[in-house]
Amino acid sequence: MLYFARWKIILVIVVCLAGLIFTIPNFLADQTAEGLPDWLPHKQVNLGLDLQGGSHLLLEVEVEAVVEERLEALVQSVREALRGKRIRYRKLGINDGAVTVQITRTPQLEAAVEAIDDLAVTVASNALTGITGGRDIEVTTEDENRIVVTLTEDAILERKRSAIEQSIEIVRRRIDELGTREPTIQRQGDQRILIQVPGLQDPRRLKSILGKTAKMVFRLVDLTVSPAQILQGSRTPPGSALLESDDRNPDGTPADYYVVRKRVMVSGENLLDSQPTYQDGRPVVSFRFDSVGAKRFGDVTAKNVDKPFAIVLDNRVISAPVIQEPILGGTGIISGRFTVQTAQDLALLLRAGALPAPLKILEERTVGPALGADSIAAGKIACIIAFAAVMVFMVLAYGLFGLAADIALLINLFLIMGALSVLQATLTLPGIAGIVLTIGMAVDANVLVFERIREEVATGKTPFAAMEAGYQQAFRTILDANITTFIAAAILFAMGSGPIKGFAVTLAIGILTSVFTAVTVTRLMLVVWLRRSRPAALPI
Numbered sequence: 360m361l362y363f364a365r366w367k368i369i370l371v372i373v374v375c376l377a378g379l380i381f382t383i384p385n386f387l388a389d390q391t392a393e394g395l396p397d398w399l400p401h402k403q404v405n406l407g408l409d410l411q412g413g414s415h416l417l418l419e420v421e422v423e424a425v426v427e428e429r430l431e432a433l434v435q436s437v438r439e440a441l442r443g444k445r446i447r448y449r450k451l452g453i454n455d456g457a458v459t460v461q462i463t464r465t466p467q468l469e470a471a472v473e474a475i476d477d478l479a480v481t482v483a484s485n486a487l488t489g490i491t492g493g494r495d496i497e498v499t500t501e502d503e504n505r506i507v508v509t510l511t512e513d514a515i516l517e518r519k520r521s522a523i524e525q526s527i528e529i530v531r532r533r534i535d536e537l538g539t540r541e542p543t544i545q546r547q548g549d550q551r552i553l554i555q556v557p558g559l560q561d562p563r564r565l566k567s568i569l570g571k572t573a574k575m576v577f578r579l580v581d582l583t584v585s586p587a588q589i590l591q592g593s594r595t596p597p598g599s600a601l602l603e604s605d606d607r608n609p610d611g612t613p614a615d616y617y618v619v620r621k622r623v624m625v626s627g628e629n630l631l632d633s634q635p636t637y638q639d640g641r642p643v644v645s646f647r648f649d650s651v652g653a654k655r656f657g658d659v660t661a662k663n664v665d666k667p668f669a670i671v672l673d674n675r676v677i678s679a680p681v682i683q684e685p686i687l688g689g690t691g692i693i694s695g696r697f698t699v700q701t702a703q704d705l706a707l708l709l710r711a712g713a714l715p716a717p718l719k720i721l722e723e724r725t726v727g728p729a730l731g732a733d734s735i736a737a738g739k740i741a742c743i744i745a746f747a748a749v750m751v752f753m754v755l756a757y758g759l760f761g762l763a764a765d766i767a768l769l770i771n772l773f774l775i776m777g778a779l780s781v782l783q784a785t786l787t788l789p790g791i792a793g794i795v796l797t798i799g800m801a802v803d804a805n806v807l808v809f810e811r812i813r814e815e816v817a818t819g820k821t822p823f824a825a826m827e828a829g830y831q832q833a834f835r836t837i838l839d840a841n842i843t844t845f846i847a848a849a850i851l852f853a854m855g856s857g858p859i860k861g862f863a864v865t866l867a868i869g870i871l872t873s874v875f876t877a878v879t880v881t882r883l884m885l886v887v888w889l890r891r892s893r894p895a896a897l898p899i
Contacts (some may be wrong), residue, residue: 361827361886371883375770381777404779410553413560416554417722420526422519424716433458452592468504477530522715527552532711533568557869562725572673572717573708575627578619580667580679586616605675606696617676624659625652633709635702642702644693652657653689661685667748716893738791746797753802757809759898763884767876771801774872787861797869804837804877811897830882845870
């Protein structure tokens with residue numbers, strides 16, 4: 360235990376210096392640290408929501424909209440299927456959560472059922488959720504040649520589950536695009552998402568970005584009727600809808616209306632990229648499709664030259680330019696009354712993808728930085744007091760050996776802060792409590808070793824023999840005690856959330872660094888002193 364190979368000595372020194380070097384950026388201003396070259400350590404410890412303030416949102420995914428969307432798609436599919444088979448029908452629509460249609464000619468009823476039955480989609484089984492899979496629709500007939508199409512229970516459950524998972528992923532992408540660090544995004548209950556974004560100074564922008572479904576589609580404009588005629592009471596043509604313009608008048612009313620076909624010609628799901636840019640000195644948004652989307656876009660524009668093509672975002676028409684010529688490159692420009700900020704936000708939304716269902720804000724809290732400043736100040740004072748008290752006690756109790764333990768304790772603090780900086784772990788108020796606790800625990804191993812050395816000295820052993828026996832006999836106890844505590848920290852991290860995880864991270868890092876400093880660093884310093892001074896008795 361008292362022999363150190365040269366490579367071990369070098370390794371211990373390198374680890375200690377690394378802890379100091381990676382800690383230094385935390386003492387610099389944010390701008391100064393970010394301005395450092397990439398090859399130099401420049402990362403700082405991330406402060407949690409409770410320390411630097413930020414936004415706290417609790418959202419609910421309106422999963423019923425996903426089911427409604429599937430039913431609306433079924434209506435359109437049934438219409439196209441029946442028309443393709445030249446089957447006469449009437450009263451096609453959604454009634455009581457099912458798609459219903461009445462076939463006007465009885466001999467065509469069987470063919471109609473077969474055509475609609477072919478529209479079924481296979482649902483994958485999922486053992487975790489109890490979904491058995493199979494077809495997603497059930498087709499039944501009633502009196503008067505009425506066909507009823509309902510979604511199966513497994514199909515509804517699968518769509519709701521998928522909507523929640525997709526919403527969490529899309530929310531994460533959108534928040535990451537804002538440039539925030541270490542946001543907390545997690546599922547809460549069956550249909551809710553908890554979001555905590557530390558350091559975000561503009562929560563209104565966050566709500567605006569998360570509140571938009573951002574489902575962009577391209578549809579043809581219906582020229583058979585004008586918006587004014589529909590507003591005056593004319594019937595909307597089947598397969599078309601009256602949509603508002605995204606542009607608004609000063610009083611908040613729509614600046615214009617459009618009659619567009621319900622059939623989606625190209626979907627935003629095929630977008631590869633979207634960026635804010637300028638055209639004729641005005642902010643616009645450029646977009647680029649994947650190969651499938653580019654082909655569809657090219658085919659549609661080639662067949663509809665000189666016709667208006669509506670760009671629809673969340674059921675509002677952003678613009679409806681006239682197709683001048685086929686667009687075969689898979690790229691385009693979205694123009695409108697954009698500001699630089701709105702163009703950036705729209706590009707962000709399109710890049711991140713559309714939400715499968717709308718999000719409803721249930722709870723909103725904005726945490727100010729003043730609370731964080733008070734907490735950090737109190738945490739610093741607690742750390743200083745704990746550190747000073749432990750150092751004084753160790754020196755009074757163990758003299759020179761206690762001083763070596765104090766130096767190791769200081770190195771331990773640098774290693775903890777350096778590890779938090781490298782790992783980019785989020786430091787919360789419970790995390791500070793974990794550091795304070797670690798300061799007290801860091802000398803436990805030294806106390807065990809020193810007390811064991813005292814016992815060996817009392818038996819009459821020489822200084823070298825006493826130190827050798829002290830470290831050898833205490834090592835197993837130190838290892839067992841810290842392993843059990845580390846297991847507790849690991850369970851807290853795995854089972855806990857938010858502040859509990861912050862406490863577990865700092866506790867786990869503190870355990871590893873304290874064992875290293877107590878068993879290795881302190882022992883190295885005492886061995887170097889012992890070999891150089893060769894005392895007749897140990898000052899302990």
